[in-house]
Amino acid sequence: MAYYQHSSAIVDKGAQIGEGSRVWHFVHVCGGARIGEGVSLGQNVFVGNKVVICDRCKIQNNVSVYDDVTLEEGVFCGPSMVFTNVYNPRSLIERKDEYRQTLVRKGATLGANCTIVCGTTIGEFAFVGAGAVVNKDVPAYALMVGVPARQIGWMSEFGEQLKLPLQGRGEAVCAHTQARYVLADGKVIKMNPA
Numbered sequence: 001m002a003y004y005q006h007s008s009a010i011v012d013k014g015a016q017i018g019e020g021s022r023v024w025h026f027v028h029v030c031g032g033a034r035i036g037e038g039v040s041l042g043q044n045v046f047v048g049n050k051v052v053i054c055d056r057c058k059i060q061n062n063v064s065v066y067d068d069v070t071l072e073e074g075v076f077c078g079p080s081m082v083f084t085n086v087y088n089p090r091s092l093i094e095r096k097d098e099y100r101q102t103l104v105r106k107g108a109t110l111g112a113n114c115t116i117v118c119g120t121t122i123g124e125f126a127f128v129g130a131g132a133v134v135n136k137d138v139p140a141y142a143l144m145v146g147v148p149a150r151q152i153g154w155m156s157e158f159g160e161q162l163k164l165p166l167q168g169r170g171e172a173v174c175a176h177t178q179a180r181y182v183l184a185d186g187k188v189i190k191m192n193p194a
Helices: none
Strands: 051-053 069-071 102-104 142-145 150-155 170-173 180-184 187-190
Touching: none
Parallel strands: 051 069, 069 102
Antiparallel strands: 142 150, 170 180, 180 187
16 A cells, blocks of 8 residues: 555545555545545545545545545645535535536645635635635735635735736735735736745
């Protein structure tokens, strides 16, 4: 086995788990799941059948990654954060054919206890604060907080807030990596590699 699996974890036949990944206590990975290399699944994590988790993601304790969720490389899911896959669930009405896809792009952070409503896309290196409820798409590098989530700033790939206005034009340099970020037309772009 090229990955670590705690004795209390259940990995159903057919699940794909990459080399160097770690599956901790009381995790359940369904048979259709595809999990990349170097992924950490914390205690009591559930991973559905139609889920893709790319390399080097970290899923903290008590997170359920339901069908039709895709996490690109390096996504961080904080403790007890929530994904949904049905927009208007009812116990008495079957809606499994109405699942909405959720995409979390490379390097994004989803803070503890936040909720990502299905059908949304979280942009690259966006940062969703603890307890926020995201019900619409989030731009790359955006810092989101509150219920419903609203943007209050921009974040570097290093995970520090950039001194940029929410709108208009601006430039900022990450103090840790010296990478330069430019805001124009409502988008932040990293101009040079760290």
